[in-house]
Amino acid sequence: MSARRLLPWPLVALFTAGYLASYLLPTTVGRLDTGLPLTATQAGAIGSALLLSSAAAGFLLASRVDRFGPRTLARLGLALTFLGYGAAALTGVVPAVVAGAVVGGFGSGTVTVVAASGIAALGAPPARAESRAWGRDPHRATTLGLLAVSALAGALYLTIPHLGPGHGLPLAALALTALAVWPFTPRLSARTAPARTAAAHGRLPQRRAGLLLAAAMPCWSLAQNALWGVSGRIGLAQAHLTEVTVGAVFAVALGAGLLGVLGAGALGLRLGRAVPIGAGTALIAACIAVTASATDLPAFAAGEISWNLFYPVVLSYVIGLAASLDRRGRWAVFVGSAASLGGAAGPLTGSVLAGSAGFPLMGQVLAAALLVVAAPMTAVALRAGRRILPVVEVPLESPAMPARPAYDTASPNSYASTSAM
Template structure:
């Protein structure tokens, strides 16, 4: 029996710990601004530093998972996250807070990179990424319901992220079956689908920047423009993340029945409208509707983008690189949202972000159409008919198991010793089949 089903939950746990800081970004930025006397732009810059450090960890680990293994980087990343965020929670000194945020962000990025590489090599990366987003959405939703009632200034949200990292740390011992083993040689050779991968990575960077520009200032929109208390804003966010859970579950059930292009294109259009609605809201109803619609479709589209990146490379390099590019966009998001909201207002900010989201939908959807399926093992494609055979195998309805999945090792050729008597009989049989007809004297 395969160990893959047992290896899914450690990946989901590490993915949750790595992504949690980005999901709690509105609370982190808002509390830094309120409790440490920072301007919104300065608080957004601290949030951007966290996410940029996370992205740098992803770029540093991309393509090196096979040389480092999974357990070591995951453990180091979770330990750095716990130490960094714990340090930020225990001090009010801005230099120490920034140092802790950057350290914790690097740890989060390392954990996310390991989880992304592990998800990419699984039989169904879309399902596993859906479980990961389901887990992080549920965790963040519970914290949004809890944190506003406990106070604690900026300390509490950072402490929560550190505690989650420590709780997930023991799960890293079960990562051996989900990622390449330690001590193997690093991946060599060119990345496959380089043009599609670069377009996807660039599109995910812009897409994530637009999303997190809104997410980074959503708390301020609710408090300043709509006039809600922190408890009410937290309740709206919890409800929105609850809707996101339903969206992720729906994406998991839907799977690849509609392909990847249609969910990405349609979901991005709905997300753009939700951004405009949420940023221009002046009442609780419109604000809640925009946030709930946005959070419902954001993780849905993200699961398909992660699955698309995973399908481009058997060893998960594009999954890590595209995820790191998205983290760069995410890092720029809070600062961009803060600057746009201060200079142009929330409504104009929403229009700009919605337009950027729509513009990036076209190239990303084109990549999904161009690379519509998980290809065969490269050697098998060449031996069995090249690109047309790969296309038919990726889209056909053949028997499961007849086509090797991406990344599966090719079967070794076994040498069989044939006795001399049988060799002579095989030679005579070959002569008869070829039309030799005569008896051999051998």
């Protein structure tokens, strides 16, 4: 079987289109208050509205992927992403930009739901003989998706500053990415939905662990996006760098993220999930404090590069942990949506904290918050590592209809590496 058939290109493409908006957040928010009559806080609020809309899509659609089908939802999400961001890029009217960002954010969230559910479904037992060739490791699949989105975001950070000013360029990049991903949607099978089973419609497994992780993720994600949303302004205003230099730092930082993702994929679960999540979150807290207090290029670059090295690594293990709690992917989607909900408040929180207390104190507050939530997240990882989720399927309709993973593709694919809103 060829390498191409062993890679999950449809879900990797969807993962890239869904997550790209959060990766481009610094340049998107930074250009809103320079290209439009907005204050920094108002620009941060628009960024928060975009992410909040994305989180809303996750909560609304988390349990409905089987009902509508992955192909239908993916196409709906990509269409909304293209139309929303595209419209926002083409207008200078603030209300229209806000509306476009919200519509595009909902589209990004819809695409992310399809990708997250499909990746989580890799852990399900294969229903057909050829399915056994599929990669069934959600962690490795997430790593591959993070590699793709990090590489694309890094290329855009190097390119956008040279294309001219204005708020439309990063939004146009998001719209065009959605358009480019559309050809992958036919490979998401719409032939049949998985059989209804007791496991599918019963109570969520490992509810305590899932709820604790979902409760911790908003704060974890808020801290990340609060810094990420104002990182461009830290580089420009506090470190006194040019936009080209800041973009180059971001590109190098995302390149470091690629190395972190590759390292996480190679390491796998040899250390379990508790050590990467707990120790990694503590390291991220230190990086945030360094970045927020940077006053020159070396400090700013060191903080951003180190932070982007560790962030996708920890996120990959968190996504894998959520996927391990329920093989149908419901906890993966709920935890991802909770992270998006917290992340939605990030740009506004970062803008408000920076405006009232300054960047260094903002960094200290965010670092302290991360250290607090590291404890329950590590506890969930330790608990999940000692439990194996039982596989119980009782057909409720026809015993002749086999239960299948939520995501079949037109040809047997398998997923390789993953990592990092």
